[in-house]
Structure formats: C-alpha cells, structure tokens
Amino acid sequence: MEREPNRLLQQLIAEAGFSRKGLARRLNDLGTSRGIPGLRYDHSSVLRWIGGQRPREPVPCLLAEIFALRLGRPVDPEDFGMPAISSPLHLGQEFTHTWVEGVATVTALWRADVERRRFLVDSTFAIGAGAAGAVRWLTSPPGGRPVGAGARKVGRSDVTAIHEVTRSFGELDNRFGSGRVRSAVVKYLDTAVSPLLRDGSYDEATGRTLAAAAAELTRLAGWMAYDLEQHGLAQRYLIQALRLAHGADDHALGSEILSGMAHQAIYMGQPSHALDLSRAAQLSARRSGHRTLLAAATVLEAHAHAGLGDSRSCAQALNEAEAAFERRRASEEPEWLRYFDSAYLAAKFSHCFRDLGDGERAVSFARRSLDMDGRFVRGRMFNLSLLAGGLVQRGEVEAACTAAREAFSLAGELQSARTRTYVEDLRRRFEPFRKLSAVRELFEHQLATV
Known part of the structure; x- marks a missing residue:
C-alpha cells in the first residue's frame, strides 16, 4: 500500500529553514543530550519521513522540540503529521491472565522504556499493583501454554544466549552500578528477546525455558531501575518478570522476584507491604523446595518486622531464616542463586x-x-x-x-x-x-x- 506523503512535515521543514541533513544532525545531537545515544539518522531518513514513513518514538517528540526552538513557538508532533502514539499509563502494572497478553504487555514495556516514554520515567510506586501481582502469582491457574507460531524457529542456543547476557550484565551491575549498564539491558530485551517471544516459533517445552530466561533478564532490568531509585519503573518490570516466571511455571524464580519486590518495599519505607510480599515469596520457595530461597524470603520478613519495630517477630523470623539456610543443598539450586x-x-x-x-x-x-x-x-x-x-x-x-x-x-x-x-x-x-x-x-x- 502506497504511503501518503507527509506534506505538513515538508512545510514545517521549509518554514524552519532546515536542510534534510541539518535536521537529521540536530535530531541525533538532541537525542544524545537527552540520554538517548546511538541515533544515526541522516538526510535519507528525513526524506522517508516526508514520504510518509512514521519514525519510532522518541523521534516525533525530539523533532517537535527542535522545531519549537527554531520557530519560537510551541510545536506538537500532530503539527507535522506525527500524532503521538499513546500507551496505557498503567502499562506493566498488571499481572495479565494469559500468556499472549503477557507477551504483548512485557514487549510493549521494553519498547516504551527504550523510547524513554515520559509516563514511565515519571511513574510512581503503587502498592496495590504489587499486591495484586503477588495474589495472581499465587492463585492464577496456567494462563495458556507458552507457545509461539511465528516465522523464526527458537532453539536452545537462543535461550542460552539470554542466560549468558544476563550473567554478564549482572556481573557488570555488581561491579559498576546500574547506571552504567541498564540502558544496554533494556535495548537487548527490546531488540533481541522481544522478537523471540512475539515472533518466534516454539513449542511448550522451549517456551517455558524461553519464558524463564526472559524473566531472569527482566528481573535484572527491574532491579537495576530500583538501584537507580526509579521505583515505579522497577515495580512494573518486577511484576512482568513475575508474569513471565508464571509462564515458565518456575516457582523458584517467582520466589526470587517476590523477594526482590519485598526488598524494594523495605527500602521505600513500606514494611507492611514488604511483609506481605516476603510471605508470598516464602510460599513459592516452599513449592520450589529450595531452602536458600526460603531463607532469603524469611530474612526479608525479619527486616520488615524490624521496620515495624517488632523485635520479637523479627527474632523469630531470623531464627527461621538461619535454620532454613543451614539445611540448604547449594549444589541442587539454580546458578542465579549463588550470590546468597x-x-x-x-x-x-x-x-x-x-x-x-x-x-x-x-x-x-x-x-x-x-x-x-x-x-x-x-x-x-x-x-x-x-x-x-x-x-x-x-x-x-x-x-x-x-x-x-x-x-x-x-x-x-x-x-x-x-x-x-x-x-x-x-x-x-x-x-x-x-x-x-x-x-x-x-x-x-x-x-x-x-
């Protein structure tokens, strides 16, 4: 189907007195200054947009800012034929019921994060979203088999690559802090993992391993947002990691993610919420059979009691955590748990x-x-x-x-x-x-x- 030329954009470029090459250069420079490195647009890109192609976010918003600065008046993307594509403001806060819905939600979250959509950057922590996610994790039946019928065959090497990337990024995060690596993690999720989940061909067994690998890396991206104190964004990632773990039927990973959510709640001064999340993590740990996970969840319960000033309950939970840790069988536990x-x-x-x-x-x-x-x-x-x-x-x-x-x-x-x-x-x-x-x-x- 032939695209309709974007005459509004062409007229605004002429009014502003930009060459196509000059506009592309300003766009790349502004992206770098706004923390969006790697934009590589040129005069051909601008020509395609004039021809009717719609660039991805955040290009329309950056163009609006460039035109506004040149013309000395407010300019919106609608003024040059690129109306904003809206995402639901609650994107990522819901633990969806089905596998298909979950894939659509998490891939949209990664894309919006790459585009640095303002509603995500400015999002706040919502106790209700975390509590609802924990309840659905514990009570929801399997929401559809994790299968894909796309054109690209997904195999073991694809899943192995995600695990290896997760391990490497995790090491860098621990050594240098999340600020140095988080943008690369999110870009990898959007460009490498999203096509596998959304457009891949995989049976249920492969789908479960793919879901688990995607959940681990999504959890890491959420943990990194937490480390950067982007708490609303971190919460959305952790909820979606939990949804992926549900698709994988991985109770161990679910317990780890719930513990991460409890950890964040304690840090934010929400010990009562952390108490609920840590107890949900304990239930999942018991289902998994891994004592180290039980210790991790129970010691977070203790920390929540400490935040509430309840020294007796704290002491009891600490004793239970220590007992669970002493009974662990480390050789039988997931590699990602070795840090504990x-x-x-x-x-x-x-x-x-x-x-x-x-x-x-x-x-x-x-x-x-x-x-x-x-x-x-x-x-x-x-x-x-x-x-x-x-x-x-x-x-x-x-x-x-x-x-x-x-x-x-x-x-x-x-x-x-x-x-x-x-x-x-x-x-x-x-x-x-x-x-x-x-x-x-x-x-x-x-x-x-x-």
Whole structure:
C-alpha cells in the first residue's frame, strides 16, 4: 500500500529553514543530550519521513522540540503529521491472565522504556499493583501454554544466549552500578528477546525455558531501575518478570522476584507491604523446595518486622531464616542463586539489628558480611556502611570513620542512586559528631570522592 506523503512535515521543514541533513544532525545531537545515544539518522531518513514513513518514538517528540526552538513557538508532533502514539499509563502494572497478553504487555514495556516514554520515567510506586501481582502469582491457574507460531524457529542456543547476557550484565551491575549498564539491558530485551517471544516459533517445552530466561533478564532490568531509585519503573518490570516466571511455571524464580519486590518495599519505607510480599515469596520457595530461597524470603520478613519495630517477630523470623539456610543443598539450586551465601545472610541480619537500634549485633554481623565475594563491589559498599552505622550506634566513632572512608571510596566508583542514599544516611549518623577531627576529615573525603 502506497504511503501518503507527509506534506505538513515538508512545510514545517521549509518554514524552519532546515536542510534534510541539518535536521537529521540536530535530531541525533538532541537525542544524545537527552540520554538517548546511538541515533544515526541522516538526510535519507528525513526524506522517508516526508514520504510518509512514521519514525519510532522518541523521534516525533525530539523533532517537535527542535522545531519549537527554531520557530519560537510551541510545536506538537500532530503539527507535522506525527500524532503521538499513546500507551496505557498503567502499562506493566498488571499481572495479565494469559500468556499472549503477557507477551504483548512485557514487549510493549521494553519498547516504551527504550523510547524513554515520559509516563514511565515519571511513574510512581503503587502498592496495590504489587499486591495484586503477588495474589495472581499465587492463585492464577496456567494462563495458556507458552507457545509461539511465528516465522523464526527458537532453539536452545537462543535461550542460552539470554542466560549468558544476563550473567554478564549482572556481573557488570555488581561491579559498576546500574547506571552504567541498564540502558544496554533494556535495548537487548527490546531488540533481541522481544522478537523471540512475539515472533518466534516454539513449542511448550522451549517456551517455558524461553519464558524463564526472559524473566531472569527482566528481573535484572527491574532491579537495576530500583538501584537507580526509579521505583515505579522497577515495580512494573518486577511484576512482568513475575508474569513471565508464571509462564515458565518456575516457582523458584517467582520466589526470587517476590523477594526482590519485598526488598524494594523495605527500602521505600513500606514494611507492611514488604511483609506481605516476603510471605508470598516464602510460599513459592516452599513449592520450589529450595531452602536458600526460603531463607532469603524469611530474612526479608525479619527486616520488615524490624521496620515495624517488632523485635520479637523479627527474632523469630531470623531464627527461621538461619535454620532454613543451614539445611540448604547449594549444589541442587539454580546458578542465579549463588550470590546468597553466608556473607549475604549476615548482611541482612545486620540490617535488621541496625534498624532495631542494636549496634552491638549490627556490628557483629556486618563484620561477618565482609567475608564476601570481591566481585560484589556495590554490596561491599553497603556492608561497610552497615558496619560504620553500627559502630556509630556503639559510640566507636573513629572506627566508624575508618569503615565509612572505605565505603565512600567505593561509592565514588559506582553509578548507583542507592549507593548515594547510603552515603547520605551515613552522613546523618555522623552529624552529631561533626566537630570531631576524624569526622571532619571523613566529610572532606566524602566530598572529594562521591
């Protein structure tokens, strides 16, 4: 079918006095300045648009900004024949009922994220969406077989590639922070994983492995958004990761995702919501049979109790988490669960005792947490912050400054909003002692490194 030429665009280009090459160059430059690198449009691209081709978002919005700057008046995409394509504002917040709906939703979410759609960037955390997702995960029957009837045959190598990419991006995230790698993860989901899910040909067995692999990488993208404190976006990704895990019938992965949702809720100061999510994660962990997952979910319940000031319930949950961890069979558990070792568990214990004001035990467990894998740079920064905070609670300010100095040095190497929040939290804890020379020197070090 022949396209109708876009005469409105042609007229506006003439009014603005742009050449096709000049307009394309301004578009690429503006994209880079708006955090959308990699635009490679040229005069031929502009010619195709004049001929009626519709470019993908965010090109129409960028063009509108360019024209508005040149002409000195508001310009909307509708003014040059590129009306905005709207996405539902709740995109990604719903745990859909069927596999087909789930694929459509998650691929649309990836596409909107790549395009940096404003409603996603500005989205806020919605407790109701997380709670509804957890309930559907626990209660929904299988929503259609995960099969595809597209033109491209999906095989084992496609799934293996997703797992390998997830592993590589996860290592980079732990070493450098999410700010350095998240955009690449989302682009890979949109350009490599989306065509497999949406346009691939796969039977139910392959579909389950594909769904599980896509769920792992979607969870990672959500965790990265959380690390950047983009909480509404992170929640949407975690809900969609949970939906993919449902398609895979993977209770272990579902438990891990629910634990991640509980982790985020605790961080956001929503301990009651975290309590619900952690208990849902425990149910899934029991279905999976993996004791480490049960420990992970139960220690998050303990942290939620600590946030609520319930020391008795916290202690009980910590005992249950420790017992589950001692009964684990690590050799039989998924590879993606290897991060949860005794040092990680100790860090979660330290968080609980710090939040309950028990500096003595917070310090004890924080020191144990530092016997950790050196590749987890961000995690070490968090654990050093726990140690410093506990030492301040015990009144050992100079020792706390030593730990905090190392934490601040690591924070300077990371692109992580959570890391900066930990730094600010430590500064507040040291504030009553700011007149001490050791604290003054620490603050000067922080300003120079973070």
